[in-house]
Amino acid sequence: MKIKLITDSASDLPLSYIQENSIDFACLEVNIQGEFLQDDFGQTIPYEKFYAHLRQGEQTSTSQVNIHTFEELFERYIQEGYTIIYIGLAGILSGTVNSATVARINLLEKYPDADISVIDSKSASLGEGLLVAKACEMIQQGYSKNDIVSWVETNRTKVIHAITVDDLNFLKRGGRISAATAVIGGMLGIKPSIKFDNEGAVLPGAKLKGNKNALKYLVNQVLEKGVDLASQTIYICHADCLANAELVKQMILEQTSVGDIVINPIGAVIGTHGGPGAIGVMFLGTER
Incomplete structure (x- = not known):
């Protein structure tokens, strides 16, 4: 069974870790001076530059990942035969997990046999990242998808x-x-x-x-x-x-x-x- 682990950019893991372990991700966005930029682990806007904006008094705001983005992301891996585990930013803090949930429902109409788990991490930043990293470790150790989902849902709080x-x-x-x-x-x-x-x-x-x-x-x-x-x-x-x-x-x-x-x-x-x-x-x- 091929498992694809997906998170979002609010997990704040090191980009090198994300890339080395082939973890895919959806990007939330930040609005700076009227321009929405992807929050993509410091690639589009380097961390130092972003915090310089805040220290200069810039009023930034954020935007969740939309349903269409998740549909495209999930569908690609469904077509490649993967079972999917998505671990996302706490639903009480962002609508991103809800977008992923709706995308899952929509895709199951088109792909009834698709296996997609959407998990609300109940966490943020590297708290979410901790759960993603543990799921990644369990995939590498050969755990089943159900065992991984169970561990994350049991331990997230x-x-x-x-x-x-x-x-x-x-x-x-x-x-x-x-x-x-x-x-x-x-x-x-x-x-x-x-x-x-x-x-x-x-x-x-x-x-x-x-x-x-x-x-x-x-x-x-x-x-x-x-x-x-x-x-x-x-x-x-x-x-x-x-x-x-x-x-x-x-x-x-x-x-x-x-x-x-x-x-x-x-x-x-x-x-x-x-x-x-x-x-x-x-x-x-x-x-x-």
């Missing part, structure tokens, strides 16, 4: 998202948190943290004083909530603050053994809502 941001106003503008929450964070002069609930909705977390305490908080979340750290990969995503990401990695390795640590920038779509300076650690725990 065990993906912990520990995130700190510099400015809550980016989340407020995108409708991810309330105006009151954003104002309180700004008034206290703190480094706010956020977390995800089991549907992937953004919730306010601990309020942290200063960058040093914020980074310690991220590390402590791994130590307190992570399971079987010695054999799992920890994912660190950052919004143009690589030095902080490297410091978090160093702090984790000083205190525990882990299977591996992957660091990658946050792409334009997720970065639009998190803003420059955001940093997140994603890993498997017992529950969110």
